[in-house]
Amino acid sequence: MKLSTGWSNxxxxxxxxxxxxxxxxxxxxxxxxxxxxxxxxxxxxxxEHHNIPRIKIIHKRGRIYIKTENVQETASKLTLVFxxxxxxxxxxxxxxxxxxxxxxxxxxxxxxxxxxxxxxxCHRVGKHxxxxxxxxxxxxxxxxxxxxxxxxxxxxxxxxxxLGVEIRDDYAxxxxxxxxxxxxxxxxxxxxxxxxxxxxxxxAVACWLVMKRGCSVIPxxxxxxxxxxxxxxxxxxxxxxxxxxxxxGFPRRVYIVQHGRNLETFVGVNPRKLTCILCKRxxxxxxxxxxxxxxxxxxxxxxxxxxxxxxxLINLRVLNEAVTNYPVHRPLLGFNKLETEKLAKKISTxxxxxxxxxxxxxxxxxxxxxxxxxxxKKAEQELxxxxxxxxxxxxxxxxxx
Amino acid sequence: MKLSTGWSNxxxxxxxxxxxxxxxxxxxxxxxxxxxxxxxxxxxxxxEHHNIPRIKIIHKRGRIYIKTENVQETASKLTLVFxxxxxxxxxxxxxxxxxxxxxxxxxxxxxxxxxxxxxxxCHRVGKHxxxxxxxxxxxxxxxxxxxxxxxxxxxxxxxxxxLGVEIRDDYAxxxxxxxxxxxxxxxxxxxxxxxxxxxxxxxAVACWLVMKRGCSVIPxxxxxxxxxxxxxxxxxxxxxxxxxxxxxGFPRRVYIVQHGRNLETFVGVNPRKLTCILCKRxxxxxxxxxxxxxxxxxxxxxxxxxxxxxxxLINLRVLNEAVTNYPVHRPLLGFNKLETEKLAKKISTxxxxxxxxxxxxxxxxxxxxxxxxxxxKKAEQELxxxxxxxxxxxxxxxxxx
Numbered sequence: 001m002k003l004s005t006g007w008s009n010x011x012x013x014x015x016x017x018x019x020x021x022x023x024x025x026x027x028x029x030x031x032x033x034x035x036x037x038x039x040x041x042x043x044x045x046x047x048e049h050h051n052i053p054r055i056k057i058i059h060k061r062g063r064i065y066i067k068t069e070n071v072q073e074t075a076s077k078l079t080l081v082f083x084x085x086x087x088x089x090x091x092x093x094x095x096x097x098x099x100x101x102x103x104x105x106x107x108x109x110x111x112x113x114x115x116x117x118x119x120x121x122c123h124r125v126g127k128h129x130x131x132x133x134x135x136x137x138x139x140x141x142x143x144x145x146x147x148x149x150x151x152x153x154x155x156x157x158x159x160x161x162x163l164g165v166e167i168r169d170d171y172a173x174x175x176x177x178x179x180x181x182x183x184x185x186x187x188x189x190x191x192x193x194x195x196x197x198x199x200x201x202x203x204a205v206a207c208w209l210v211m212k213r214g215c216s217v218i219p220x221x222x223x224x225x226x227x228x229x230x231x232x233x234x235x236x237x238x239x240x241x242x243x244x245x246x247x248x249g250f251p252r253r254v255y256i257v258q259h260g261r262n263l264e265t266f267v268g269v270n271p272r273k274l275t276c277i278l279c280k281r282x283x284x285x286x287x288x289x290x291x292x293x294x295x296x297x298x299x300x301x302x303x304x305x306x307x308x309x310x311x312x313l314i315n316l317r318v319l320n321e322a323v324t325n326y327p328v329h330r331p332l333l334g335f336n337k338l339e340t341e342k343l344a345k346k347i348s349t350x351x352x353x354x355x356x357x358x359x360x361x362x363x364x365x366x367x368x369x370x371x372x373x374x375x376x377k378k379a380e381q382e383l384x385x386x387x388x389x390x391x392x393x394x395x396x397x398x399x400x401x
Numbered sequence: 402m403k404l405s406t407g408w409s410n411x412x413x414x415x416x417x418x419x420x421x422x423x424x425x426x427x428x429x430x431x432x433x434x435x436x437x438x439x440x441x442x443x444x445x446x447x448x449e450h451h452n453i454p455r456i457k458i459i460h461k462r463g464r465i466y467i468k469t470e471n472v473q474e475t476a477s478k479l480t481l482v483f484x485x486x487x488x489x490x491x492x493x494x495x496x497x498x499x500x501x502x503x504x505x506x507x508x509x510x511x512x513x514x515x516x517x518x519x520x521x522x523c524h525r526v527g528k529h530x531x532x533x534x535x536x537x538x539x540x541x542x543x544x545x546x547x548x549x550x551x552x553x554x555x556x557x558x559x560x561x562x563x564l565g566v567e568i569r570d571d572y573a574x575x576x577x578x579x580x581x582x583x584x585x586x587x588x589x590x591x592x593x594x595x596x597x598x599x600x601x602x603x604x605a606v607a608c609w610l611v612m613k614r615g616c617s618v619i620p621x622x623x624x625x626x627x628x629x630x631x632x633x634x635x636x637x638x639x640x641x642x643x644x645x646x647x648x649x650g651f652p653r654r655v656y657i658v659q660h661g662r663n664l665e666t667f668v669g670v671n672p673r674k675l676t677c678i679l680c681k682r683x684x685x686x687x688x689x690x691x692x693x694x695x696x697x698x699x700x701x702x703x704x705x706x707x708x709x710x711x712x713x714l715i716n717l718r719v720l721n722e723a724v725t726n727y728p729v730h731r732p733l734l735g736f737n738k739l740e741t742e743k744l745a746k747k748i749s750t751x752x753x754x755x756x757x758x759x760x761x762x763x764x765x766x767x768x769x770x771x772x773x774x775x776x777x778k779k780a781e782q783e784l785x786x787x788x789x790x791x792x793x794x795x796x797x798x799x800x801x802x
Contacts, residue, residue, distance in 0.1 A: 022738065023737060023738050023739075182737075183737045190706055191715050212737070214707050215714060297715050298717065304614065305591055306586050306590065312591060313594065316698075316728055320728040327721040329731065329734050330734070333610070333734075336584045336613070338424075
């Protein structure tokens with residue numbers, strides 16, 4: 001069957017092939033369908049947000065094909081959608097072998113450098129009067145013959161260019177370039193979480209990692225003024241804005257809790273070396289209350305084992321004890337600092353996080369690295385913890401960034 | 402000062418430069434010293450374990466220099482020590498510039514390929530009558546002159562070979578090759594943890610990640626026979642053996658808990674879709690009891706958000722609720738499956754984990770992905786949970802692998 005020859009038209013990259021196999025592909029049928037539907041919605045939101053007009057969207061199992069005037073921007077923006085594993089700007093044609101081979105030559109003519117090596121790879125779903133191998137052979141030969149003057153060579157093991165042909169039922173897509181996405185699951189496929197966001201390197205990456213696994217996030221910033229300066233809050237909000245680029249169409253709310261007075265109280269408590277532990281336990285308690293209010297299902301922090309004095313395994317246990325109704329999830333637990341920094345650069349939060357801001361001036365010179373729960377509880381005994389939580393929540397601000 | 406010319410001796414790679422900067426280097430003085438001492442102990446254990454004789458070990462801030470007959474094996478084995486960021490087989494010489502330049506030419510002569518490009522890089526600590534730049538210039542020039550027939554070229558931006566010179570007080574080390582370690586913190590610098598180890602891909606990687614951050618681990622395997630076959634336990638023990646290659650000198654104990662009878666009980670409980678949740682909550686409870694016995698400080702699992710039906714964020718919260726005294730740490734929380742597999746290959750557990758074993762035959766066809774705590778508690782109400790834990794602990798076996 002030949003839908004149209006189209007040979008007289010000027011060849012144009014008019015489509016984007018979006019892939020989301022991997023983990024989504026191995027889910028049960030019902031889950032997979034729900035996830036794919038959600039992914040499609042998230043992709044549409046991104047296209048709308050960037051004012052990218054699309055002419056047609058075809059959703060097939062494991063693939064979405066988008067017909068658009070602006071293939072490069074579409075492909076590039078869609079790699080910022082969680083669940084997308086890759087996207088290729090492509091030329092659409094019919095699944096007729098002559099059409100495919102003809103278009104393949106045109107694409108090769110435009111994209112291949114003189115004297116380069118190439119391979120043709122074909123992926124085919126549907127019933128066709130030819131095999132994938134036939135396509136590779138026919139297209140490869142025709143490229144060699146028609147572009148004889150270009151001095152091209154076939155190299156199947158390590159080609160400089162790979163011409164991809166993806167045939168899906170009545171249509172075929174021809175492409176050279178593949179932009180990598182980050183995979184994971186579509187945002188919103190998992191429950192909501194509260195993310196402690198300091199503006200620093202770690203918490204931003206931790207937040208992004210759970211977004212990648214499908215969680216929508218509500219960042220929570222603790223303002224410890226006067227123990228820091230105003231740069232701290234500006235950094236945190238800028239980090240939140242950067243992260244929200246990955247959640248187009250979802251709420252962009254950030255909780256800001258005035259934590260300075262709480263911290264002042266803790267500084268006055270003996271022993272002084274417990275200040276950080278007491279401060280963090282209070283942060284967790286407040287996060288727990290906000291999780292209740294927001295009907296979230298967990299609390300996310302950027303802690304990595306041993307990275308800071310307060311983050312020894314022993315201290316993490318003492319911190320955990322402050323929260324009873326929600327799990328505290330720490331996606332960076334096993335990350336080295338360098339690994340976290342590398343990821344922060346990739347997601348563009350690094351440059352924001354390293355901007356100068358005054359570090360916490362309430363931190364003791366020698367913080368406890370092996371806090372004992374009974375000592376911590378004793379130190380907390382005299383304090384009106386519940387009142388501190390209540391007041392912090394009452395004074396919390398919610399900003400949309 | 403010239404300690405020895407040594408020029409008449411045949412040049413020999415006789416030393417290994419071991420680096421452990423990065424995260425250990427930015428710790429406070431006391432912590433850093435404690436960590437470096439522990440790292441040195443762990444390194445010695447590895448050398449003894451592999452019967453590698455060493456002639457001398459020099460420990461300086463941020464570096465350990467090992468004099469040995471067997472530089473390649475030493476460097477290679479030491480990259481399996483957590484905390485080591487890299488190791489280079491090297492030639493030791495005095496810090497006299499003539500000695501360094503002479504040895505540099507000898508190393509270049511042996512290691513450089515004809516016609517290659519190279520650069521000399523120098524790192525220097527101590528007081529010397531020359532600068533690092535002087536060394537680079539002198540060594541570079543002498544190599545070009547003395548090895549004129551070899552057609553070498555200097556390329557400072559993208560050289561094929563980099564000749565490293567590290568000068569530390571009275572000694573200098575010349576090397577070409579640098580083997581990467583995995584960084585992190587020396588094993589034992591953090592508290593002990595109980596790691597749920599199934600033999601599958603994920604739990605092995607989770608276990609390794611917390612080892613990398615300094616935790617010594619006690620693997621805990623739940624034998625669900627007759628709901629699986631004997632291949633399962635063999636896999637888990639082999640994975641444990643592979644992981645213990647990273648903890649030479651530390652205990653190699655594995656807990657094996659007979660969990661089949663517990664699981665049989667859960668299969669009989671309504672609703673059937675909760676079986677996995679009930680089973681896992683019991684695993685957590687037993688792990689908690691073992692943590693108490695072993696004075697561990699946390700429980701490690703291989704769960705990643707959304708990877709399996711039991712691992713939705715909502716379910717993780719329900720699972721967490723079963724444990725009150727210990728944190729459940731999930732280092733893979735934000736990992737994509739592909740990322741976990743890549744790491745599993747790197748640490749050589751992948752091939753073991755993909756060996757065939759019968760999957761759990763008790764898993765329901767449609768497991769709950771949004772379990773409600775009240776329903777789970779209701780289902781558990783009729784069960785003698787405490788008795789199940791007691792019995793499981795009483796019958797637990799501890800094997801040394």
